[in-house]
Amino acid sequence: MIEEIAAEVRQHLLLSSMSDQAFAELISHCRIVHLGHNESLFHQGSEAHSFYIVLSGRVKLFRVSPDGQTKVIEVVSPGQAFAEALMFLDQHKYPLNAEGMEPGDVLLIPRQYYMKLLMAEPECAVRLLGSMALKLHRRINEIETLTLQNTRHRLGHYLSNLAPDQTAQSCCFDLPMAKQLIASQLGMQPETFSRLIKEMKSAGIISVHGAEINVHDLSRLRAFGH
Incomplete structure (x- = not known):
């Protein structure tokens, strides 16, 4: 199975900056973990022995506040990695919880072997730094969206980015997860999310059928909240 997804x-x-020999050695120590719906992969505070790449399904990264409220930090889709930053820190505990949102597979990559091979190939480490810098830049933009923009702008920005064709005037798509999880990820209460969706509907910007969003004017959706 590992050979099939290599x-x-x-x-x-x-992984792309590794030599073929180093990659072959690393992949021999990896394994595929199957996650069921809402099945936990690791808990906040547990030993961070590995990082992961999502092969199928989606993985939710979240915290639980002392009062029991779930705060979604990120939803990881196929092809994306998570917990990789811990490989380069002295911190050896996962700072978040991770669980499958639906049945799927993740590739478990052991920290010990990855760092050993990386240290043996300095040119690989330099190329990896460039890739990580690009990812950090995207994260900074996401933080700016959450901290500097109001809730109306955040939701308009989030929904408009889901449009399959960014040049179209109208489009249709399904929400990638439950509405309360989207609200949590955008830093707003579910009640606020519902109120803003109603505003968009009343203004004729969108119509909603369950998880399906029909956008009637993508430019107005982008401008919502400005």
Whole structure:
């Protein structure tokens, strides 16, 4: 099974800079973990022995506040990695919880072997730094969206980015997860999310049928909240 997905993950930014020999050695120590719906992969505070690449399904990264409220930090889709930053820190505990949102598979990459091979190939480490810098830049933009923009702008920005064709005037798509999880990821209460969706509907910007969003004017959706 590992051999079947090796070519698929070989192009990932965390692995593409490795030599063929180093990659072959690393992949021999990896394993595939199957996750069921809402099945936990690791808990906040547990030993961070590995990082992961999502092969199928989606993985939710979240915290639980002392009062029991779930705060979604990120939803990881196929082809994306998570917990990889811990490989380069002294911190050896996962700072978040991770669980499958639906049945799927993740590739478990052991920290010990990855760092050993990376240290043996300095040129690989330099190329990896460039890739990680690009990812950090995207994260900074996401933080700016959450901290500097109001809730109306955040939701308009989030929904408009889901449009399959960014040049179209109208489009249709399904929400990638439950509405309360989207609200949590955008830093708003579910009640606020519902109120803003109603505003968009009343203004004729969108119509909603369950998880399906029909956008009637994508430019107005982008401008919502400005």
